[in-house]
Amino acid sequence: MSELCAVTGVGQTHHDAERSDVSMHGLVREAAVRALADAGLEWKDIDAVVVGKAPDQFEGVMMPELMMADALGAVGKPLLRVHTAGSVGGSTGLVAAKLVQGGVHKRVLVVAWEKQSEADASWVLMMKIPFAAPLVAGAGGYFAPYIRAYMERSGAPKDTGIKVAVKDRLNALKNPYAHLKMPDITEEMVADSLMLWDPIRYLETCPSSDGACALVLTAEDALGSCENPAWVVSTAMRSEPTMFAGRDGVNPQAGIDCAAELYRKGGITDPRRQIDVAEIYVPFSWFEPMWMENLGFAEQGEGWKMTMSGATALDGDMPINASGGVLSTNPIGASGLLRFAEAALQVRGMAGEHQVDGAKLAMGHAYGGGSQYFAMWLVSSDKP
Amino acid sequence: MAEDPITGIVCPIRLDYTITPGRAQTRFLRGLENGKLLGQRCPATGKVYMPPRGSSPTHGLPTTEEVEVADRGTVTTFCIVNLQFASTVREIPYVCAQILLDGADIPFFFVVQEVDVNEIRMGMRVEAVWKDPSEWGPTLENILFFKPTGEADAPRESYKEHV
Numbered sequence: 001m002s003e004l005c006a007v008t009g010v011g012q013t014h015h016d017a018e019r020s021d022v023s024m025h026g027l028v029r030e031a032a033v034r035a036l037a038d039a040g041l042e043w044k045d046i047d048a049v050v051v052g053k054a055p056d057q058f059e060g061v062m063m064p065e066l067m068m069a070d071a072l073g074a075v076g077k078p079l080l081r082v083h084t085a086g087s088v089g090g091s092t093g094l095v096a097a098k099l100v101q102g103g104v105h106k107r108v109l110v111v112a113w114e115k116q117s118e119a120d121a122s123w124v125l126m127m128k129i130p131f132a133a134p135l136v137a138g139a140g141g142y143f144a145p146y147i148r149a150y151m152e153r154s155g156a157p158k159d160t161g162i163k164v165a166v167k168d169r170l171n172a173l174k175n176p177y178a179h180l181k182m183p184d185i186t187e188e189m190v191a192d193s194l195m196l197w198d199p200i201r202y203l204e205t206c207p208s209s210d211g212a213c214a215l216v217l218t219a220e221d222a223l224g225s226c227e228n229p230a231w232v233v234s235t236a237m238r239s240e241p242t243m244f245a246g247r248d249g250v251n252p253q254a255g256i257d258c259a260a261e262l263y264r265k266g267g268i269t270d271p272r273r274q275i276d277v278a279e280i281y282v283p284f285s286w287f288e289p290m291w292m293e294n295l296g297f298a299e300q301g302e303g304w305k306m307t308m309s310g311a312t313a314l315d316g317d318m319p320i321n322a323s324g325g326v327l328s329t330n331p332i333g334a335s336g337l338l339r340f341a342e343a344a345l346q347v348r349g350m351a352g353e354h355q356v357d358g359a360k361l362a363m364g365h366a367y368g369g370g371s372q373y374f375a376m377w378l379v380s381s382d383k384p
Numbered sequence: 385m386a387e388d389p390i391t392g393i394v395c396p397i398r399l400d401y402t403i404t405p406g407r408a409q410t411r412f413l414r415g416l417e418n419g420k421l422l423g424q425r426c427p428a429t430g431k432v433y434m435p436p437r438g439s440s441p442t443h444g445l446p447t448t449e450e451v452e453v454a455d456r457g458t459v460t461t462f463c464i465v466n467l468q469f470a471s472t473v474r475e476i477p478y479v480c481a482q483i484l485l486d487g488a489d490i491p492f493f494f495v496v497q498e499v500d501v502n503e504i505r506m507g508m509r510v511e512a513v514w515k516d517p518s519e520w521g522p523t524l525e526n527i528l529f530f531k532p533t534g535e536a537d538a539p540r541e542s543y544k545e546h547v
Contacts, residue, residue, distance in 0.1 A: 020392060137463065137465045137480045141480050142493075145460075145480075145481070148463065149460075194466060197467065198464035245429065246489070246545050246546070249547060
C-alpha cells in the first residue's frame, strides 16, 4: 500500500520572452519561494529537491543543477534531475510524487524551468546529426507533417487550429502569469499570420519563454496548515521509439497506453464526463483535437468537433487549457509541470479568473521528443 | 554614479566529436559512398529499416539481412517551410517531406525541390538528385534533394500506415 501524496504548494514565475532581470538561479528561486509560501513551509522543511528542464543546449549551460544546489535549497539534501525532453516537467512531477508515495520523503520540492532567451532553441533542434537525414526546419517542421496527416485523416474544418489559437490566448488574459497577452486577438488575425510551416501559422505556435514552475508535494501526515490539498489520485508515464515501421505519429500508441493506465488507476471510464478540466500539452494549435482523440476524450476522427462546438472553451463541458496553455506560455522544461500545477490549482479552487467552477478532478498532461514521451496525472479535491 | 547592470554576455559554443557508427551504420555509409541506400530487415516483422540501426526498434532483434532500397519513393506527408533559419541557407519557401522509399517500411525526412510548393501533395512520387559521383563520401549529403518523378501519384493505401 503506497502513501498518499498531495500538492500543497504551487508557484510559478511571471513568464516572458526574456527575463533578463534574473539569472537562471533567480528564476528557479522565484517559483520555489512562491510554492513554499503557498505550502506554508520553509526551505528547512523540504526533504529532497527534484528538478527538470529540457536538454542543456537550450541555454548552452551544461548541467546547471550542479551549481544551483544553493539556489534550490538543496545543500545537504538529495537533488535529482529528470530528463525526458519536452515532457520533462510532467515526468519531474511524477518522479517526485513517487518519492512521496513510496514513503522515501515527506516533503519534496519540484522545480522545472527554461530560460530560452539564453540560447537559440531552433538552432539546438536543428544540429546536424551525422548520418541522419537533415531535420531542416526545427520543431514546427517536424510536427507540421503530422498535423497535415491529421487534417487529411479526420477531414476537420480548416479553421479548427485557428479556433484553438484564439481560445487559448483569450484564456491567457485571465492568467496573471501567462507570457502572451493578446487582448485584441481574432480569428482573422490568426488566419492572416505568416504560414511558417504550412499548415502551421505563426499565431498557431507556442512562444519561446523564460519561466519556472515549482510544486511542493507532501505525504498525508505532513500536510501542515494546508486545507485544500490537491490529492494525486493517478499517475502514468510511457515512452516509445521515435521511429519504427508502422508508427502512428498522429496518434502515438504510447499516449494511448499512458492514458489507459492513468484512467484504470484513477477509476475513469468516461474521461470527458468524469474529468472536470484538463491541462494538455498543446504547443501547436492542432494538437488540441489530436490529443482529444489520443486521450480518449473524443472518438477517432472527432476531436475537432470538441474544439468547434466550444466544448474545450473555459465555459464548455470539457475545458482544455484554461490557463492559456503552452500556446500562451512555453518555458519548455517547465511547460509540462505548469500543466500539472494548473490542474492542481483548479481542484484547489485557486485558479483565480480562469477557475472552472466546481472543478474537483483535473488532468495534467505532457509530451516530448517526437511525440514519444508521455507523462500524465490526475489530481482531485477529494482524498482517494 | 550607478552603472547599468550586466544582464547577459554572449558566449558562442561549439562541439567537436568523433562518432563510432557501429556495424549497421558503417554498412550504410559504405553504401552511400557507392551511391546505394542499404537498409536492413527486421527478422520478426519483415519490415525494412532505412537508415538501419542494426536492431529492430519493435523487437530488439539484430537486423542482419541487408536490403538495398530504391532512391525513389512516395511523399507520405510534408510541410512547406516559410521561415529562414540561421543555420540553413535554403531559399524559402521549401518543402520538407516524409518520403517512403520503394522497398523501405519507414519514411524519412528530406527536402523536396524542383517542385512548385502549390503542387506538392501526399502520394507524390519523388526521386533523389545525387551530387556528382566524384564528390561522394560516406554521408547522406551525397543526396542534394528529392524531386518529382512525374509518375502518377501512389494510391493512399500504399503509404497510409507510414505517416
